[in-house]
Amino acid sequence: MWAVATASVIGFLGNEAVAVFRIRVGREIGSAALVADGYHARTDGWTSLAVLLGAIGVWLGYPLADPIVGMFITLAILGIVWQSGKLVFTRLLDGVDPEVVEEVRHAASHVPGVEDVTEVRARWSGHELHAEVNVAVQPRLSVAEGHAIAREVNHRLLRQLGYLRRAVIHVDPDGEAGEEHHRIPAHSHDDLPVHSH
Numbered sequence: 001m002w003a004v005a006t007a008s009v010i011g012f013l014g015n016e017a018v019a020v021f022r023i024r025v026g027r028e029i030g031s032a033a034l035v036a037d038g039y040h041a042r043t044d045g046w047t048s049l050a051v052l053l054g055a056i057g058v059w060l061g062y063p064l065a066d067p068i069v070g071m072f073i074t075l076a077i078l079g080i081v082w083q084s085g086k087l088v089f090t091r092l093l094d095g096v097d098p099e100v101v102e103e104v105r106h107a108a109s110h111v112p113g114v115e116d117v118t119e120v121r122a123r124w125s126g127h128e129l130h131a132e133v134n135v136a137v138q139p140r141l142s143v144a145e146g147h148a149i150a151r152e153v154n155h156r157l158l159r160q161l162g163y164l165r166r167a168v169i170h171v172d173p174d175g176e177a178g179e180e181h182h183r184i185p186a187h188s189h190d191d192l193p194v195h196s197h
Contacts, residue, residue, distance in 0.1 A: 001059055008052035015045030030127045030163035036084035043080045047073050094123040107160045108133050108169075113141075113149040115174040128165035131157065139173035146171040 019042035026034030050069045057065020090097075101120050109117045119134040135153055137146050150169040157167045 001055065004055045005052055008048045008055075011048030012045040015041045015048065019045060028162060030124065030129060033088065036088055039080050039084050043077055046076060050076075096122045096124060096129070100129065103161060104131050104133065104157060104164070104167075107157050108135060108153045111135075111149065111153045111156055113137055113145075114153060118172065125165075127163065129161070129163050130166045131164060132168045132170065133157070134170045134172060136172050136174040139175065 019038045022038030022041060023035050024038075025031075026036075026038055050073050054066040054069035057069070101122055104122060105117045105120050108114060108120075114135045115138065116136040117133060118136055120131065121133075122129055122131040124130075133153065135150070137149055141149075150171045153169045154167050157164055
């Protein structure tokens, strides 16, 4: 019994240490697979403790303790599979967590000269995040001044978000910021039917 208890505690501590490391590094580098692997290690750790509970139950004269604990282990594993699967499939479908988009928006909005951040579009490519950001600036600024603000937004995003590899910054005059101001109204050309862009 003492050997089982010792092995269970050591197994839990070792797996939990590995889980914390993998999840932290996975989040830092934007690796959904490494985060999922960290959750797998965490499940292994909790499984070690659950085995100890089952063994104690059997040792105390409750033979059903082992299969009951086994059922709870199965449910825990299914929960982790569901959580990890959602994370991986979201990444496969170019999904980005709302917190990441908000982090991009927050960093861009604190650059001097940025009046508003109207759009943030982001997608993962492997472990790298690519973003497109529309920022509004004062309309009286020169092209060079607007470009300097866009360059500073780009620099700040790349510096603050370690997983961001590329950012395209679009500058709009305040009051005409956002994609709705870039649409071309209905028109006709080259013998095409009336259309808009």
